[in-house]
Amino acid sequence: MEIQHLSVRDFRNLALAELDLGQRFTVLFGENGAGKTNLVEAIYLISTLRSFRVSELGPLIREGAESAHVELRGRDLGLDLSSRLGVNLVRSGRSVRRSAIADGKTIRAAADFYGRARSILFTPEDLGVLRGSPAGRRNFLDRVIFARERAHIGDIQAYEKVLRSRNQVLRGDHSRATRDHLLETYEVALGELGSRIWSRREALVDALRPSFVSAFTQIHGGGRVAAVRYAPRLGSVAEGEREAALRDSLQRRRGDDLARGTTTVGPHRDDLEMSLDDHGVGTFASQGQTRALVLAFKIAEVRGARELSGEPPLLLLDDVSSELDPQRNARLFEALTADAGQCVLTTTAPHFVRLGEAADARFVEVAGGLLRDSTKPA
Numbered sequence: 001m002e003i004q005h006l007s008v009r010d011f012r013n014l015a016l017a018e019l020d021l022g023q024r025f026t027v028l029f030g031e032n033g034a035g036k037t038n039l040v041e042a043i044y045l046i047s048t049l050r051s052f053r054v055s056e057l058g059p060l061i062r063e064g065a066e067s068a069h070v071e072l073r074g075r076d077l078g079l080d081l082s083s084r085l086g087v088n089l090v091r092s093g094r095s096v097r098r099s100a101i102a103d104g105k106t107i108r109a110a111a112d113f114y115g116r117a118r119s120i121l122f123t124p125e126d127l128g129v130l131r132g133s134p135a136g137r138r139n140f141l142d143r144v145i146f147a148r149e150r151a152h153i154g155d156i157q158a159y160e161k162v163l164r165s166r167n168q169v170l171r172g173d174h175s176r177a178t179r180d181h182l183l184e185t186y187e188v189a190l191g192e193l194g195s196r197i198w199s200r201r202e203a204l205v206d207a208l209r210p211s212f213v214s215a216f217t218q219i220h221g222g223g224r225v226a227a228v229r230y231a232p233r234l235g236s237v238a239e240g241e242r243e244a245a246l247r248d249s250l251q252r253r254r255g256d257d258l259a260r261g262t263t264t265v266g267p268h269r270d271d272l273e274m275s276l277d278d279h280g281v282g283t284f285a286s287q288g289q290t291r292a293l294v295l296a297f298k299i300a301e302v303r304g305a306r307e308l309s310g311e312p313p314l315l316l317l318d319d320v321s322s323e324l325d326p327q328r329n330a331r332l333f334e335a336l337t338a339d340a341g342q343c344v345l346t347t348t349a350p351h352f353v354r355l356g357e358a359a360d361a362r363f364v365e366v367a368g369g370l371l372r373d374s375t376k377p378a
Contacts, residue, residue: 034367048114061096299339
């Protein structure tokens, strides 16, 4: 879908905002806190029905307002038809009710709405993901899959719900018979859901590996050999055997899990590992090399999405360029210009975005939640 226009009302600090998107690059610039990231978040909300900044929807509604509305207008390139996608958020007591609308019709099932406007997101937090916790790397990986497979987000949510239930039983005061019955029920579900999550993650990493290696060389230059792998806690297990392996491992570890009060095996304990010259990133790579590795993975994601659907997804880059040195910044935008379709970027100053003279770009200044078209910087 080619996005032509974004409308938001009472979303974060944006009382009312209208944004026309360029066919290639739309650059949003302004001071921190102006509302640039809020516009990116609004687009991401329609793409995935969730925020990339908070788990709850309440903070997305502007303070003092009872509801928020976000709408994208664009064109379905495959069908050559115009399309309107919207999300409404309405406060209801302490919770927030969310509804999705496509071309005037309410879409009841999230899976039927999710992915109509495909996007890939890159934030400054992603640049530190390799030096952070395994949970951050799992979220980083899952976000890639969300943009490719609608079923993944449902499996993740269901897995997390069952995992919480199992952990509550592990910490609870139940008779042994009741406890064992509940644990067995939850372990069957975790095996089924967990095997699908595991297989999707590993398949994605395997699919993106060649493009990741070439993109790293493009951004960083030669001299280092990059590698990436999915690292399951259970080690190498054939895809058809993973459900049984997870279930059996959960049963074997019941004693340890009861002592710890938590579930110690499953895809919620797996990791994404990157290396340079067979050395782990955490102990070997410089900060610049680590960032180049993450950037390479995102470029591989863009290339993979293009191959998968036949058209590039919308790329959302939130203030990434200011975190890079000028040389890697130039290489990043060289790669984006070649591989990306539409791209929305945010930056504190337009000179950080080095797109080249031939790039088709719109520059929009954001200040205090208000938008103003600007000329392309010299």
